Amino acid sequence: MLSNCRALDLTDEKGFLCGKILADLGADVIKVEKPGGDSARNRGPFWHDIPEPEKSLYWFAYNSNKRGITLNIADIEGGDIFKALVKNADFVLESYHPGYLDSVDLGYSAIREINPGIIMVSITPFGQVGPYKDYVASDMIAMAMSGLLYQTGQPDGPPVNISLPQACLHAGADAAVGALIAYYHRGATGKGQHVDVSMQQSTAYFSANAIPFWELSRTILKRTGHFRSGVSTATLQRQVWQCKDGFIFFVLIPGKTGGKAYKALLEWMGSEGISIEDIEKIDWENADMATITQETIDRMIIPIQRFFLLYTKKELLEGALARNISLCPLSSMSDLLNDRQLGSRNFWVEIEHPELGTAITYPREFVKSSEVSCRTRSRAPMIGEHNKEIYEEIGISNAQLISLKEARII
Amino acid sequence: MKSVENGVFSGIRILSFAWAVVGPLTMKYFADYGATVVRIESSTYLDANRINAPMKEGKSGFNRSGYYNYYNANLYSMTLNMSHPKAIDIIKRLVAKADVVMENFSAGVMEKWGLDYEGLKKIRPDIIMLRQSGFGSSGPYARLPAFGMTLAGITGIPNFIGWPDSLPLPVGVAAYTDCICPRFATTALIAALDYRNKTGKGQVLDLSQFETGLYFILPAILDYMANAREPSRVGNTCSSAAPHNVYRCRGDDRWCAIAVVTNEQWKSFCKVIGNDKLIHDPKYRTLLARKKNEDELDAIIGAWANDITPEEVMEKMQSVGVPAGVVKNSADIYDDPQLRYRGLLWPLHHPEVGSFTHLGRAFQLSETPAQARMPSPCLGEHTAYICTEFLNMPDEEFVQLTNEGVFE
Numbered sequence: 042m043l044s045n046c047r048a049l050d051l052t053d054e055k056g057f058l059c060g061k062i063l064a065d066l067g068a069d070v071i072k073v074e075k076p077g078g079d080s081a082r083n084r085g086p087f088w089h090d091i092p093e094p095e096k097s098l099y100w101f102a103y104n105s106n107k108r109g110i111t112l113n114i115a116d117i118e119g120g121d122i123f124k125a126l127v128k129n130a131d132f133v134l135e136s137y138h139p140g141y142l143d144s145v146d147l148g149y150s151a152i153r154e155i156n157p158g159i160i161m162v163s164i165t166p167f168g169q170v171g172p173y174k175d176y177v178a179s180d181m182i183a184m185a186m187s188g189l190l191y192q193t194g195q196p197d198g199p200p201v202n203i204s205l206p207q208a209c210l211h212a213g214a215d216a217a218v219g220a221l222i223a224y225y226h227r228g229a230t231g232k233g234q235h236v237d238v239s240m241q242q243s244t245a246y247f248s249a250n251a252i253p254f255w256e257l258s259r260t261i262l263k264r265t266g267h268f269r270s271g272v273s274t275a276t277l278q279r280q281v282w283q284c285k286d287g288f289i290f291f292v293l294i295p296g297k298t299g300g301k302a303y304k305a306l307l308e309w310m311g312s313e314g315i316s317i318e319d320i321e322k323i324d325w326e327n328a329d330m331a332t333i334t335q336e337t338i339d340r341m342i343i344p345i346q347r348f349f350l351l352y353t354k355k356e357l358l359e360g361a362l363a364r365n366i367s368l369c370p371l372s373s374m375s376d377l378l379n380d381r382q383l384g385s386r387n388f389w390v391e392i393e394h395p396e397l398g399t400a401i402t403y404p405r406e407f408v409k410s411s412e413v414s415c416r417t418r419s420r421a422p423m424i425g426e427h428n429k430e431i432y433e434e435i436g437i438s439n440a441q442l443i444s445l446k447e448a449r450i451i
Numbered sequence: 452m453k454s455v456e457n458g459v460f461s462g463i464r465i466l467s468f469a470w471a472v473v474g475p476l477t478m479k480y481f482a483d484y485g486a487t488v489v490r491i492e493s494s495t496y497l498d499a500n501r502i503n504a505p506m507k508e509g510k511s512g513f514n515r516s517g518y519y520n521y522y523n524a525n526l527y528s529m530t531l532n533m534s535h536p537k538a539i540d541i542i543k544r545l546v547a548k549a550d551v552v553m554e555n556f557s558a559g560v561m562e563k564w565g566l567d568y569e570g571l572k573k574i575r576p577d578i579i580m581l582r583q584s585g586f587g588s589s590g591p592y593a594r595l596p597a598f599g600m601t602l603a604g605i606t607g608i609p610n611f612i613g614w615p616d617s618l619p620l621p622v623g624v625a626a627y628t629d630c631i632c633p634r635f636a637t638t639a640l641i642a643a644l645d646y647r648n649k650t651g652k653g654q655v656l657d658l659s660q661f662e663t664g665l666y667f668i669l670p671a672i673l674d675y676m677a678n679a680r681e682p683s684r685v686g687n688t689c690s691s692a693a694p695h696n697v698y699r700c701r702g703d704d705r706w707c708a709i710a711v712v713t714n715e716q717w718k719s720f721c722k723v724i725g726n727d728k729l730i731h732d733p734k735y736r737t738l739l740a741r742k743k744n745e746d747e748l749d750a751i752i753g754a755w756a757n758d759i760t761p762e763e764v765m766e767k768m769q770s771v772g773v774p775a776g777v778v779k780n781s782a783d784i785y786d787d788p789q790l791r792y793r794g795l796l797w798p799l800h801h802p803e804v805g806s807f808t809h810l811g812r813a814f815q816l817s818e819t820p821a822q823a824r825m826p827s828p829c830l831g832e833h834t835a836y837i838c839t840e841f842l843n844m845p846d847e848e849f850v851q852l853t854n855e856g857v858f859e
Contacts, residue, residue, distance in 0.1 A: 042642035058666070062635065066642045085690065086674040098677060102669035149817075168815065171792040176769050178710075179692065182776040185708035188784040190697070192623025193612060199697050200706055200778050201620065204611040204685045210667050214634035219814045221641040222484055226459040226819050228645060234818035242795055246813050247476065247630030250505065251781035252796070253517025256808050257505040261780045263704070267618070269600065269625045271504060280600050280621055281609070288619065290604030296499050298596060329511055362595055369601035371609055371619060374675035374682060377665070380605075385590040388662055402676040407663050408639040409587070411568070412646065412654040415639070 042413050043068040046224070048132035049123070050107060051114070054081040054206065055240065056136040056164035057103035058213025059220065063132070064106035065407060065415050071431060072109040073123070076449050078424040088397060094424065095396065101421045103213075105392065105403060109422025110431050111451045115145050119450045125435045127152050127159060131227075132220055136164045139174050149235045159233045160223040164209075164216045168239030178240070183208035187244035188251065194264040208240040215243040276335045279342050281371070286353045288371040293325065293341065295333075298367075300326025305364040310348045317344060378402070392420050425451065458485015459819050463644065464841070466545050467491065467526075468554040468561070470498045472599065472626060473583060473660065475522040476633035477553065477640075479810070482525035483821035489527045489837055491542070492830055494859050495534065501830065507804040514803040514829040523827035524797060524809040529838075530831030532859040537852060539564060541842075546574045548841045550647075551640065553581045555660075558593035568655035577653040579643045583636045587659030597660065599626020606664035610682035611671065619684065628664040635663045693741035694720075696749055697778055698756040700764055706778035707761035709752065709768060717741075719771035724755045794821070801826040834858050 046068040050060035064070040072079070082094035089096070113119040124147070127133065133152060135142060142148040149161045163169055166178035167186075181202045184190045189208075194201040219236035227233055250271050251262045262271050267281035269292060280292045293299060303325040307317045320341050349357065354370030361368040370376065377383065390405040406416045428451055432442055445451045463486040467478055474490075482488040492498060500519040507515040514520075531538050542564070546552060552571055554561055561567050561582075568580045582588050585597025600621065603609065608627060609619040621627075639656045647653055665672060674680045689695040689710065697706045711720050714737075721729045729735050729751070734744045741748055756764055761777040768775030777783060784790060785808070797811035812821045838844040852858060 042639075042646040062638050066638060086670060086678065086680070088677045090678060098673040099670040102673050167789055168793055170815070171789040173789040176776070177772055177774045178776060179689070179695070179712060179774050181687065181689070181695065181710055182708050182774045185697065185706075185778045186776040186787075186789075188779050188781060189622070189624060190708065191706075191778050191780045193620065194623070195620070199687070199699070201613060202687045202697075202708075203608070203622065204683070205668055205671055207667060211630070211634075214631070214638075215813050217638045218480055218634050218641075219816060221638050221645075222459055222480070222819070223816060225641055225645060226816075228648065229459075232818060234816055237815040237817070239789075239793065239814070242790060242793055243813060245784055245787075245790060245795060246810070247472070247624060248781065248784065249472075249624040249626060249629075250503065250518040250521065251624070252785055252808065252810075253521045254505045255781040255785050257507055257517045258509070260505070261782055263780075264623060266620065269621075280625060281604070281619075288604070288609075290601040290609075290621070292598060292600045292625075294499060294598060296502050297496060298499065302596065332511075362592065365594065365596060367596040367598055367601055369597070369605035371604045372607040373610070374607065374672065374680075377607060377672070378675070382586055382590045382592040382661070386587055386659070386662070401673060403673070404662065404665055404669070407635045407658065407666060409657040410639070410643070410654055411656075412643075412652060 042066050046131045047071065047129060048134055049073055049126055049130050050134045052134050052136040052164060053079060054084060054099065055209045056134055056213050056216060058210050059162060059164060059216035060107055060134050061103045061105070062214065062217035063220065067413060067415070070107040072104055072107045072422055074109060074111050074424060076111045076113055076451060101401070104421035105417050106419055107422055108427040108431065109425065110428050111425040113450050114147060116450050120145060120147055123147060124152070124155050127155050130156070131160060131224065133159060133161045139165055139169045153233065157233060158227055158231055160220055160227065160236065162216050162220045162236040162238065164212050164238045166240045168242060169237040180206035180208050183240035183244060186241045188248050189244055192251065192262060192264055195266040196264050200264065208244045211243040212238050212240040276333060276338050278338055282346060282349045284349045284352055284354050284357055289349060289354055289357055289368055290371060291368040295325060295328045297326060302366045305366050309360060309364055310344065313348065315344055315348045320344060390417055392417055394420050396423065458822065460484045460486035464549045465489065465551040465553060466549040468556065470555065471500060472522060472629040473555050473632055475526065476630060477636050478526055480637045484819065487527065489529050491531050492528050493530050493532050494830060495532050520801060520804065520807055520827040521810050524799060525824050526828055527833040527837060528828035528831055529834045530858050532857060533564065535857045537855065537857045541857065542566065543574050544842050546571055546578065549578065551579045551581060555583045557584055557596050558588045572653070577647055577651060579640065579647060579653045580655040581636055581640050582656065583632050583658040583660060585660050587662065588657045599629040602660050602664060603627040605661055606668065607682060608664065608668060611668065611684060613684045614686040615684055628660045631667055632658055632660040632663045688745065693738060693745050694748055694752055698753050700756050700761040701759055705761045707756060707764040708776050708778055710774040712774065716773045720768065720773045723767045723771060723773065724752065797823040799823055799826040803829055831858065
């Protein structure tokens with residue numbers, strides 16, 4: 042859909058997902074790496090556990106569908122080349138510390154001079170403005186400052202981080218949204234703008250009902266382990282349940298939707314000889330979340346847990362599908378690869394990596410469009426893979442490319 | 452009509468059946484930038500968040516839920532009892548005036564009403580339909596009701612939370628996938644609006660919360676595909692940084708996160724904790740040494756942090772360029788100077804609950820910032836307005852339909 046767009050992607054891992062989303066939607070996204078390759082190529086995991094810059098699976102994951110060039114933008118000549126590329130670009134994506142691009146004369150005010158329609162998208166831990174803008178952070182620090190970390194973990198233990206970077210993905214996806222809002226605006230007015238995205242803010246954007254809980258009842262929602270807090274004012278609900286061969290996720294949601302599932306589950310339990318006498322009279326469909334007690338919820342949990350332990354996660358999912366009960370297994374990776382829902386939607390696609398002599402399985406697309414395919418087409422670029430074709434466009438000859446290479450500018 | 456004075460999407464009309472959190476988070480990206488987004492709701496089938504805690508003053512009421520009111524600023528609410536025989540006709544008239552129809556029901560609901568893409572296209576050929584149910588609109592699970600909690604489970608994300616020797620844990624905010632799919636869906640919808648402007652063609656966009664959730668663990672998926680490695684949990688550690696953990700500080704359940712990545716940061720860190728001799732201690736002087744003796748190192752830091760507040764730890768570390776941050780709880784987020792400065796929260800006056808803090812900006816656009824226009828709607832607050840504005844419905848017809856219970 043965005044086939045007429047071009048983005049110059051200067052980001053490191055903080056911003057990869059932004060360009061990836063634009064590329065999947067059809068934009069020509071050019072990853073601009075420093076000579077020798079982006080530092081995020083040193084991030085694992087690696088293909089066959091070989092720690093080399095052309096084998097980073099982290100790099101592969103979020104840079105597919107992009108092209109790649111090398112350029113030292115801090116060099117005077119490199120800066121000029123970058124400016125020449127900006128003339129034909131719609132977006133510049135970057136994740137440097139606030140102020141860095143200004144210091145090399147490539148900040149928003151400088152590139153706007155060259156191309157007034159340019160949309161600059163900046164992705165940093167805390168954003169371009171505000172009292173924390175100069176703070177430094179890793180992904181975990183942004184998770185801490187967003188509130189997500191505090192609520193994750195066991196009640197008697199420390200807050201625990203997600204073992205894969207997440208704040209950068211919330212920010213990267215938000216950055217793609219911001220970039221396209223700005224793009225839509227430019228379509229009507231011709232004017233570009235600066236999109237300022239913060240990992241802290243994008244991650245804090247979703248905190249379920251933690252903020253209203255604090256405002257309305259001065260209650261801080263805390264870590265609740267395998268339970269879920271905040272459904273009612275004073276109760277905890279189990280969300281992770283043990284089954285015969287692993288774990289399933291199931292929540293007693295009040296109201297019409299959850300009420301139906303609750304009834305269907307009780308019928309299922311009854312048909313398998315589990316005693317439901319004690320809980321079948323609970324009118325879950327009309328339960329009042331302002332007054333429901335923990336004792337009632339605990340009473341429901343015991344027979345349900347007993348029931349789940351009799352079955353495997355696969356058996357429970359199949360039974361839930363037959364009865365419309367909102368229950369899901371905790372998937373392993375092999376479960377995902379063999380999942381029949383993903384299979385029926387052709388979610389997986391093999392992408393060739395000729396240099397590795399193999400293909401790797403990727404997700405095909407994040408959206409199915411009835412008009413335009415948004416699929417994963419090509420693997421992430423190798424270091425400087427598209428230097429020749431892209432630099433040719435702006436009139437740099439092969440001989441000049443050699444000079445630039447020798448001068449470590451590309 | 453295409454004036455952008457009132458926002459980037461001014462003039463765009465979105466009719467939305469989308470609900471819970473995924474719905475409003477998607478709608479907000481459009482409404483905050485000027486689109487007219489109308490939520491179709493009903494007192495006969497309430498949005499689950501209208502009955503979820505917390506309630507203002509602890510008293511239940513459709514318009515009193517803080518959960519609902521937090522997420523729905525700038526949206527219009529029209530009530531329509533979809534099981535009333537006359538409701539479908541009203542919807543079809545609204546579709547004729549809309550650019551976009553949005554929904555996130557399990558598959559089958561829109562089809563039942565004749566409002567799947569084929570049905571919508573007959574009413575308005577260039578309509579754009581955005582679907583984002585739990586599992587997508589096709590496939591064997593398509594009709595299974597799903598929630599963010601269960602979807603987070605099926606993505607496998609909890610396998611990455613906890614310690615190597617402990618059970619997997621859910622993300623603390625539970626419905627984690629609720630905030631993932633809306634971003635992907637919004638980018639696709641803006642691209643589709645642009646595509647329609649250029650080609651005149653509408654389309655249907657089909658997303659699955661399950662599938663988009665997998666994009667948040669993509670490196671681990673490739674690790675399995677290439678190396679056959681199943682997920683593992685590493686607590687708060689990081690293979691390329693040490694120390695890298697949260698440390699208990701002074702106060703009740705107060706913690707500060709610290710991440711030392713470079714040798715430069717290590718030196719500064721040691722000076723801040725007043726323990727210069729650690730810098731060159733063979734047990735800690737290199738990354739590999741620190742990783743090897745991480746538990747002992749954590750104990751030293753824990754002893755130091757225990758007597759000071761997390762804010763002091765953060766400020767001391769940040770003043771010398773060491774990444775550190777308070778593990779903020781909801782009260783901290785509510786008062787966070789950075790997030791306040793950037794407008795994450797919008798204090799607005801709500802007609803029924805009074806002053807109430809709504810979710811505000813996700814990011815800053817220099818020329819066209821998101822604007823708070825309206826508080827979250829009361830149930831059906833805009834029914835009459837929409838009937839007039841979209842449909843030019845005569846008063847007599849409106850009264851007649853109201854009496855027949857169509858707008859319940």
